[in-house]
Amino acid sequence: MFTSPVLPETFHKTQRDLEASSKPLKILSEYFSIDYMKENLPSQSAFLSIQMSEDRLFMYIAYVQISKERKFTYYVSRESLSPDSKDKISGMVTRLAATKVSMQKTPITIAEDLTALEKQSEIEI
Amino acid sequence: MEAFFKPVTDAIEPLLNPDGDEPDEAQPTTAGAPSTRGATGKKEDPKKAPAKAPPAAKGAKGQPAAEAALAQYESNLPTTSSGIENVVICVDHRFETLPIESLNVFRKSPVVARDLNLHLHMQRLATVDHKADLHNNRGINKD
Secondary structure, three states, rough: OOOOOOOHHHHHHHHHHHHHHOOHHHHHOOOOOOOHHHHHHOOEEEEEEEEEEEOEEEEEEEEEEEEOOOOOOEEEEEEEEOOHHHHHHHHHHHHHHHHHHHHHOOOOHHHHHHHHHHHHHHHHH | OOOOOOOHHHHHHHOOOOOOHHHHHHHOOOOOOOOOEOOOOOOOHHHHHOOOOOOOOOHHHHHHHHHHHHHHOOOOOOOOOOOEEEEEEEEEOOOOOOOHHHHHHHHOOEEEEEEEEEOHHHHHHHHHHOOOOOOOOOOOOOO
């Protein structure tokens, strides 16, 4: 966002008004406290969060499950990623993306075309 | 993929499925009488679940009877052995194309969903006015 002080005040006012009225921005920037979440997350549910570090050296794992009696169980860990496993997972992501593109671009005229394409994709995966 | 996410699955397997594999899950169910596992972990027959719960017994014996009646209203979803009905996965965008839902650890989870992050999921719940103390399987307290 460009916030030069030499800009007229009306520019900043317009910007502020736009931000204040933007519902998507409000949703994206709204954070819930841990107490609120502990109180309001549904029972009998579990949440798994997997995040890679920016340098792709570590994988952060966070897991919480909430029992019917509202008992919380947590698991938090950091796993280091070996170059082999990184290459393997990158290859898998690339292969899946290529298969997706292939399935989207391959012309399908009859039902057998779709069946053959599905079989081919399964083999590739 | 299983090998890559093994640290994840190894960690959450005992939490999500503490009883491990149950042999009766693999056995084919008889036609016409499929058995399901209720939220309480007990076997339930959906055909036996009446549309209307019987009235609760009066007196001191009313509490177990009321609990039994309440069980009729509980979700018929087969839960994991830890009683979890749904799992929400918030995964890094670099893994988002992978079919993480198909990991073996989620084999018994009836509902596996994804969201971008926990705060956004909380926001969605708040939008539909979700209240954890009301939307549970314990019924509605009498006034």
